[in-house]
Structures are given as structure tokens and as C-alpha cells.
Amino acid sequence: MTAVTWARANLFRDRRDAITTVVAGAVVGWVVFRLLRFAIVTGRWDVVRDNLSLFLVGRYPVDDQWRVVVALVAIAGVAGLVAGQIAGRRRRAAEAAGERLEHPGPAARIVEVVARDWPILGLVLLLLLLARTASPWLVALATIGAALLGRLVGALVPPAIGRAVFVLPVVLPIVLLPFLTGPLGWDSWGGLMLTLLLASISMIACFPLGMLLALGRRSSFPALRAVSVGVVEFFRGVPLVVLVLMSDVALGFFFPRDLLPGKVVRVMVAFTIFTAAYVAEIIRGGLQSVPRGQTEAAQAIGLSPVRVTGFIVLPQALRNVIPALVGQFISLFKDTTLVFIIGFLEVLTVADAVTKQPGYRGQGLITETLVFAALLFWVGSYTLSRESQRLERRLGVGHR
Amino acid sequence: MLAAVAALALWLAGNVRANARATNIPLSYDYLDQPAGFPIAGSSFRQTQSTWDAIVVGLGNTVRVSLAGIVLATIIGTFVGIGRLSANWLVSKAAQVYVELFRNIPLLVIIVFTYLAVFLRLPRVEDATTIDGLLVMSVRGVAVPWLRTDGRGLTVLALLVAAAVVAYAVARWRHGVADRTGQPAYAGVAATGAAVVVFAVGLVALGGPLDLTAPRLDDRRIAGGITMGIEYAALLSALVVYTASHIAEIVRGSIQAVPKGQTEAATALALSPGQRMRRVILPQALRVATPALGNQYLNLTKNSSLAVAISYFELTKITQVAIASRAPAVPSYGLLLLIYLVLSLVISAFTNAVNRRMALVER
Secondary structure, X not given: OOHHHHHHHHOOOOHHXXXXXXXXXXXXXXXXXXXXXXXXXXXXXHHHHHOHHHHHHXXXXXXXXXXXXXXXXXXXXXXXXXHHHHHHHHHHHHHHOOOOOOOOOHHHHHHHHHHHHHHXXXXXXXXXXXXXXXXXXHHHHHHHHHHHHHHHHHHHOOHHHHHXXXXXXXXXXXXXXXXXXXXXXXXXXXHHHHHHXXXXXXXXXXXXXXXHHHHHHOOOOXXXXXXXXXXXXXXXXXXXXXXXXXXXXXXXXXXXXXXXXXXXXXXXXXXXXXXXXXXXXXXXXXXXXXXXXXXXXXXXXXXXXXXXXXXXXXXXXXXXXXXXXXXXXXXXXXXXHHHHOOOOOOHHHHHHHHHHOOOOOOXXXXXXXXXXXXXXXXXXXXXXXXXXXXXXXXXXXOOX | OHHHHHHHHHHHHHHHHHHHHHHOOOOOOHHHHOEOOOOOOOOOOOOOOEHHHHXXXXXXXXXXXXXXXXXXXXXXXXXXXXXXXXXXXXXXXXXXXXXXXXXXOOHHHHHHHHHHHHHHHOOOHHHOEEEOOOEEEEOOEEEEOEEEOOOOXXXXXXXXXXXXXXHHHHHHHHHHHHHHHOOOOOHHHHHHHHHHHHHHHHHXXXXXXXXXXXXXXXXOOEEOOEEEOHXXXXXXXXXXXXXXXXXXXXXXXXXXXXXHHHHHHHHHOOOOXXXXXXXXXXXXXXXXXXXXXXXXXXXXXXXXXXXXXXXXXXHHHHHHHHHHHOOOHHHHHHXXXXXXXXXXXXXXXXXXXXXXXXXXXXX
């Protein structure tokens, strides 16, 4: 199809369509022109360059930043291991079934990865270009190298020991967290790292709580049901902002003086309980989607109620709601910006604060810093939602 | 299990009481009747009025921004959602970029952006940007044309209600005629016309026409029209832009949920594309969309509390200021949570009622 026939079919079908195209084209063209001019000509991006490490890791001490590098490499390596193990299993299963998997060449693989993950690749490239020293390039190389190495090794590990590979993602945060916190405590976290920490820990912590609430809401015990319904509906009915403010000011009243946790932990409690209420509703939806025949069949073969839930109902329910859970995680990731309100050194706070440094040449460049902050969040959130859609397709949810 | 929950609740309550005694902060709600001791920007509230009055002002501001936000976000979201399904490549791509862009940026970032990078950057009032008779924009506020009611606001409101009732009656009558005769009955035109006639006649009968006043600059002041504070304008535009991107996805999903046969049948009946959308597709899509839309309205109302970041004095900001000035934290936040719960209940009750009316009656 030539460009002309394409344009005729998609832009100029009839007179009305042509008018729409011209008007919309003028508006879109103007907006794109203004944005490009800002990005390339008028924007003064030095303010982002000067404060790049503040945006990424806050006031994490320079002497300890090697810990962040080690953590990045470890995460990449484990992710590679898991991916390799999964790919290896799939290949073996295909071979056992006598099928042959299509092997796209390396060039095709690269094109596929770029087409899929261009936002995050672009962001990493942008960050590297903004950096003033060579060390970020080395970090990026080490991270990518670790991921590739993990992928290769993971594919070679035989399934018998391979099961251990899947334990790693669970063990890793438990090891990394004290390592990253190091001698400095939670309060040394800042920037994008703080955002990721808050979102990940709250998500992990809210999951068991949400599951209990979901099961409680379906319990046959009325009092337990009432408590679960009450907790879920209460926390879904109030704004997260208020809970975050309360964690700062009012939560202290609910604990004995000497037991009061620090600021970061308190706000994590707020995020966890709030998200748990939503996760409970998601899991409840999943539980409802499991046909009743499954429960009845499990009971008929004599499983105890705990086993019916644990081995039959929950696994099917959770598989159905993985995409929704990822969606909730994305919301949480975006909502962590709320700690701006109580003055944590979070990405948004950095964006605001660096333009207010007295005597600094970047004063008042709030547009630039906010656009950069928005870009960080956009890339994270967009990538996650794209991956979740891919996962949804792969799991075949909704296509049965 | 229950015992554990009860024990936890008792333990927390005990801690609150012990801490209150230790810090000498009362747990009662007496503070509501005492003078607030802080002013509220952009309202006639005085420091000597009670804290309760301040909270009422805050509730009014929350409702004001939420209602305007719901209406605007629904309109923009619907257009963008329909735009995404347009056969025109440019329109559908532009709508898609809009949705993917704003859905994936935290609302707070958008709010801070519209406030610090847009509205706070407006020119000072003496060299405000003006579009004659339509718009005056300065850092002091954004003004648009508005009705001048001269203290007859209630009468005008009553007239509006009367006009709406008449419009509804006329529309029903014309629809009835259309159903009986099969002739085009122009229900929308007739209803609008009747409403305008009733409103105009009522105004003349009750004392003179109603003026539309345009904003203008008058000696370093904005005169005429209605002036929005820049905090309100920033919060409203951010809420609308963000929520519209979510509503657009709901609209798109619900339109796609209408079976294709409906479109084909409407085309076979020789309805124009506009009629097809208005008469056949949208009414059915609306049925699918109602619960999700209600959820977005609820979110928008709760999200208006993000105004604490830019000092728009709605409920949460007022509570925060009250606590900073004198009010005890635990009862204040308790009351705040209660008010939001009631607001949530009202919105979801409303959505459920609409949903019940619209749901398909199946045998």
C-alpha cells in the first residue's frame, strides 16, 4: 500500500474526514512543535544534570553508593536467572512434545526488545547521556552483563535444581534490604530509590493482609465477615492523602511512646493498609471467578477446608487476578508521590526543592524539573502496564 | 481471631487515651465550637468564627471542585474515548497519546505542575492576559463570563429547575409522539426551546433580564464575570485532565462492548454516523460504563484532597491548618475520615440508583 492510498483510507475518506484531519493536524502540529522546541531549544536541562543523583538516590551518601550498584547488579542477575530457567523449561517441554520452537536470530531479538521496551531503554540512555562521569556507563554495562549472564546460566541449570532459582526472588529482598539500609537506616533513602522502596515493600506487605481480608469476607462466620467488610470498605472510602497525613501526625497517638516506629515505616503502614483493602477486593473477585464445582469436587475427594482453599481455590483465583494486582501496584507506585506532602526527599520533592536553592543558577526552572520527574514516573508506570498486558495475554485470562 | 482483633482495637484505644493524657491534648470535640483562629484565603470566613464553620467552608470547596471536575472530566473523557475509536488515524492516535500520557503520570505531579509551572507563572494582574469579553488570566485569578444575579440567586435557581422540569415533560411528550407516529419528533430541539422560553419568560416576569457579565481589567482589579482562584483553577484542571484519561478508557471499553450487530443494524436503517452514535451505541455503552464511571467520580472526589499540596482550602487542607493552629489531631482526622466516608457513600448510593434504573431488565 502506498502512502497515498493509506492516507486516502485513513485521513481523507470524505470531505468531513479531510476537514477533521486538517483541524486536528493543526492542533497536534502546534502542540508537538511547542513540546519539541521546549525539549531541544528553550528547556534548560542543566538543572536536571546538576542534581541527577539527588533525583535518583536522594541524599544517599556517595561513599555508600556502591551498595546501590551491587543491588542493581544482583537484581538484574536474579531476573536473568529466572527468565533463563523459564525459557529453558519451555524449550525442554517443547522438545519432549516433539515440537520445535522458532528461534529468531539475534537481530530480530534486539528489534523485538527495542519495540517492546523502548521507553525504559530510552530513559536509561537519557540518564547515561545526562551523567557527567563514566561510572554510570560502567554500572549500566555491569547490570546488563549480569542480566545476560543470568539468562545464559539460568537456561543451563537443570530443572531438578532449577526449583531453587525461583526461591531467589523471595530471598533477594530479604538480603538486599538490610544491605542497602546499611549503617544509615531508612531515613537515608531518597529520590527514585525511596519511591521504589515504598512501593515494593508496601506491595509485598499488603498481600497477606489483603488475602486474609478477602478470605474473611467470604467466611461463613458472620462476625469475621463483618470485621473484614468494615475494614475493607472503610479504607476504600477515605482518601490516601488523609492516611498519609495521619501517619505523619496522628499515628503516634495509637502507639506507646517507645514503640513508635520511624517516619518511613509509619507511612509504609498507611500505604500497606490502604492497598490491602483494594487487594482484598481484587482477590475476592478472583475467588468468585473460581467455579463452585471446583470447591465441591475438592470436598468430594475429602480435602479439609484449609486444603480446599489453599490447594484448589486460591491458586486458580490468584492466577486470574495477576493483571489486576499489577494494576494496583502501578497505582501504588504513582501514589508514593504523596510523601511529598509530608516532606520526604522523594522525586517530586527534589524537583521542587532544587529550583529553590538560594544563589543557584537553576532557580525557578520548575517546568524542567517537573517534566523530568513526570518522565521518570511515566516510564515506570507505562512499562509496568505494558508488561502486565503481555502477561495477561500469556496467561490467557479472559480468552477461554 | 476475633478476640485478637478486639484486643488490638482495645490496645490502640488505650494507647490513644494514655498519649492524650500524657500530652494534655483533649480527645473531645469541644474544639469545633471554639474560634478557629485562622483565616481562609478566598472566602468571607473570619478568624473569630468557629472551627466547625471552617470545616463547612472546606466541605463547600471540596464539593465545588469535585462537581465541576466530574462534569468537565466526563465531557472531555467521552470525546477522547470516542476519538480513540475514530476511523481517522490522526484523531485516534492523538487520543491514544493523551490517554497513555496522563494515565501514567501521578496525579500529584500533574497538580504541582499545573500550579507551579502554569498558573503561578501567569502575569501579574496589571498586565494580565486577556481575551476581550471571554477570559482574564493573571496570577490573582482566572475570570470567565458569568451570570450576574444581584442577590436573586435563589429565584434564578428556581427558574432553572422549572425550565428543566418543563424540558423533561416536553421531551417525554415528543418521544411519545415519535413512538406512536414514527415521524421525527425533534424531541431535543423542542425540549431545549421550551426550557429557554420558560426561563426567559420567567426572568422578564420576575423583574428584568439577567445580565451576562464579562470579566475585564479595572484598575488592577478583575471586575465582572466570575473569578476562580489560581489554586482552584490548577486543582480543577489537573483533576479533569487526569480523570478524563481514565474516563476515556472506560468509554472506549464500553463502546467496544456493544455488539457489532448493533452498529450494522443502525447502518442498515440508514442512520447517520452521528445518529448511530447518539441513538444506538452510546445509550447501550452507558449501561456498561455506569459502575466504572461512578468509581471514577468517587476517585475524583477523594483525589481533591491532594489540594493540600497547593493550599486550596478544601476539607483536608482546612483540617491540616486547624490542627496546626489549635485543634487536636486525632478527633480532627476522625471527623475528616467520617466526612469522606459519608461523601463516598452518597456518591456510590447515587451511582447504584442510576445503575439500577439503567440495568437491563431480564426475565
